[in-house]
Amino acid sequence: xxxxxxxxxxxxxxxxxxxxxxxxxxxxxxxxxxxxxxxxxxxxxxxxxxxxxxxxxxxxxxxxxxxxxxxxxxxxxxxxxxxxxxxxxxxxxxxxxxxxxxxxxxxxxxxxxxxxxxxxxxxxxxxxxxxxxxxxxxxxxxxxxxxxxxxxxxxxxxxxxxxxxxxxxxxxxxxxxxxxxxxxxxxxxx
Amino acid sequence: xxxxxxxxxxxxxxxxxxxxxxxxxxxxxxxxxxxxxxxxxxxxxxxxxxxxxxxxxxxxxxxxxxxxxxxxxxxxxxxxxxxxxxxxxxxxxxxxxxxxxxxxxxxxxxxxxxxxxxxxxxxxxxxxxxxxxxxxxxxxxxxxxxxxxxxxxxxxxxxxxxxxxxxxxxxxxxxxxxxxxxxxxxxxxx
Numbered sequence: 001x002x003x004x005x006x007x008x009x010x011x012x013x014x015x016x017x018x019x020x021x022x023x024x025x026x027x028x029x030x031x032x033x034x035x036x037x038x039x040x041x042x043x044x045x046x047x048x049x050x051x052x053x054x055x056x057x058x059x060x061x062x063x064x065x066x067x068x069x070x071x072x073x074x075x076x077x078x079x080x081x082x083x084x085x086x087x088x089x090x091x092x093x094x095x096x097x098x099x100x101x102x103x104x105x106x107x108x109x110x111x112x113x114x115x116x117x118x119x120x121x122x123x124x125x126x127x128x129x130x131x132x133x134x135x136x137x138x139x140x141x142x143x144x145x146x147x148x149x150x151x152x153x154x155x156x157x158x159x160x161x162x163x164x165x166x167x168x169x170x171x172x173x174x175x176x177x178x179x180x181x182x183x184x185x186x187x188x189x190x
Numbered sequence: 191x192x193x194x195x196x197x198x199x200x201x202x203x204x205x206x207x208x209x210x211x212x213x214x215x216x217x218x219x220x221x222x223x224x225x226x227x228x229x230x231x232x233x234x235x236x237x238x239x240x241x242x243x244x245x246x247x248x249x250x251x252x253x254x255x256x257x258x259x260x261x262x263x264x265x266x267x268x269x270x271x272x273x274x275x276x277x278x279x280x281x282x283x284x285x286x287x288x289x290x291x292x293x294x295x296x297x298x299x300x301x302x303x304x305x306x307x308x309x310x311x312x313x314x315x316x317x318x319x320x321x322x323x324x325x326x327x328x329x330x331x332x333x334x335x336x337x338x339x340x341x342x343x344x345x346x347x348x349x350x351x352x353x354x355x356x357x358x359x360x361x362x363x364x365x366x367x368x369x370x371x372x373x374x375x376x377x378x379x380x
Contacts, residue, residue, distance in 0.1 A: 148375075151368045155360075159372050163353035170345075178341045182349050185338075186376035
């Protein structure tokens with residue numbers, strides 16, 4: 001059964017890759033971004049150094065892959081929230097709260113990977129996906145009068161994401177909730 | 191009268207400095223950021239090259255000084271608007287419109303000086319001044335119930351400036367006005 005065999009190989013490769021990324025991130029959290037080596041990553045992942053080099057050329061590639069995996073997971077999380085049942089205005093609020101928390105945690109705990117990897121935080125493609133997600137909710141709710149209709153949905157989506165970037169420096173979850181309340185007051189009716 | 195003499199010298203120096211900055215900016219606008227030389231700046235300002243070097247070590251220093259002069263002028267413009275008579279909520283709106291226009295013009299016409307000069311757009315100190323200006327207006331209007339009082343003024347100021355950063359990519363003055371309307375809906379009462 002070559003198909004099953006291939007699937008097994010694929011699953012194995014994905015597991016090795018994930019183990020490398022997890023090990024790299026644990027090391028970065030412990031020792032800081034600049035002091036992690038490929039040898040340490042291999043040791044922490046309990047994988048041979050030669051194998052690690054089959055997957056990634058250098059530490060920066062490992063961290064870029066970790067970052068991409070993280071961004072993808074966040075987008076999936078936000079899309080799942082957007083696709084829940086219920087009114088668009090409540091789902092948008094939940095998406096904004098979740099995104100603001102991501103921004104705040106990244107600002108507080110994570111090292112500044114975006115700067116290291118030479119792109120500003122979330123890659124541009126992820127930003128476009130997120131803007132489309134928010135815009136979809138706005139479009140959906142505008143029909144039912146849940147959002148103001150005097151401003152195009154793409155401009156409102158842009159406003160939401162820029163305003164939420166203020167979350168990165170907020171001192172508490174309560175402040176995040178207040179920020180989302182203010183942002184929603186800009187777009188929601190009544 | 192040594193005092194008058196000193197004042198004359200100071201005024202002369204300021205005029206030479208301004209002429210150098212104006213010349214540099216005209217050249218950048220014509221030829222782009224990377225192709226301007228000190229010799230061209232001297233020629234355009236009709237000042238000897240040796241004199242230009244007495245004021246600035248290199249082109250980057252000239253452009254940094256131009257940028258600082260620009261930022262200071264913008265802050266003075268915004269402070270003048272904030273200090274007009276009238277209700278705080280209207281003055282805040284006028285400040286936000288003026289700032290959004292500055293951001294939009296910088297995004298559209300200006301070369302990316304902030305990136306070249308290794309700080310992100312407006313220097314941090316100017317951002318702090320601007321946040322204090324916006325916060326002052328919010329504090330002033332909160333007493334009279336012009337702004338929501340359930341969120342601290344510093345968080346509202348932070349929200350305003352982050353949300354306004356969306357102005358940098360907007361296609362028209364009308365879109366800027368819409369953005370400011372949305373931002374104001376987040377902070378103003380009724």
